[in-house]
Amino acid sequence: MDENAAQAPTGASGLAPPAIVVMGVAGCGKSAVGIALATALDAVFIEGDRLHPPENVARMARGEPLTDQLREGWLDAIGEQIQASIGKRQGVVAACSALKRGYRERLRGFCPDIVFLYLEIDPATARRRVGNRKGHFMPASLVDSQFAILEPPGQDERALTLDATRPVDELVAQAMRLIRPS
Template sequence: MDENAAQASTGASGLAPPAIVVMGVAGCGKSAVGIALATALDTVFIEGDRLHPSENVARMARGEPLTDQLREGWLDAIGEQIRATIAKGQGVVAACSALKRGYRERLRGFCPDIVFLYLEIDPATARRRVGNRKGHFMPASLVDSQFAILDPPGQDERALTLDATGPVDELVGQAMRLVRRS
């Protein structure tokens, strides 16, 4: 991530409040890292999974991957919540897979200064983690479909890549060091 991205995400320095999207495939730890990061930054946390329309949840629960078209309204709901939170002068951390560049660009349409925190993980670890989750609609059988469409952030994107197999507190610490750097 470039220095400008770090500066744009540093609310404590008097710049715009941070807008961070924790992204990656199912099982990478988006929610756990996102909640901990939002707490550390004293910002609002948005759980993207809760904004899926019921039709999307039912489809995934049946083991059917979402199409780009089915994701559009969901991404817009997340983007609108990010925009509304920033408009109130509050920082925000959102958990959203944002698997494709186009999805990230759609979210940037709501808030151009979003910084993406990409939690990189291998397929076997992601499948194991998703398989061990209790009470979540996303089955482990869909993990491979997420890797099939995954377009990791490019060097020209405002993004930081972290190894998602590390402990949550270490991942948050790495993200905090970047966010606080000016």
């Protein structure tokens, strides 16, 4: 993606607040990068995992992948929070897997100018990271199901792909250069 495509839209009052979704499979670092990026942008952070309904959390904890239908309400809850922040002229960064183009389109229905920050990672590294997490409902056994449905952002999408194995501060710096170029 070129630098101009990743810029936040501008209006009469200057740069609009950014709306960014940090996306990718479990274990890619969405939350860590999202929190750090939100801090750097002085933006609201939305932890998508906290918006899953209890039924979805229970399914995943049992090792059952979610269907597209089960994800709809969750994606809408994230989209509504993004929309509310933008409506208040607050920048917002959300952590959400957004694995399929259709999921990203659903989120864009709430805010057409979302920029997706895709943290690309290989399956072995993702499984290892998820397996090492403590106290999270998502088991490492579901990582392969996420890769099975993953549709990386296309060239026609407002998205930036970064190597998720890089340090968080480096990923945030890369994102900042493209989101808010000087």
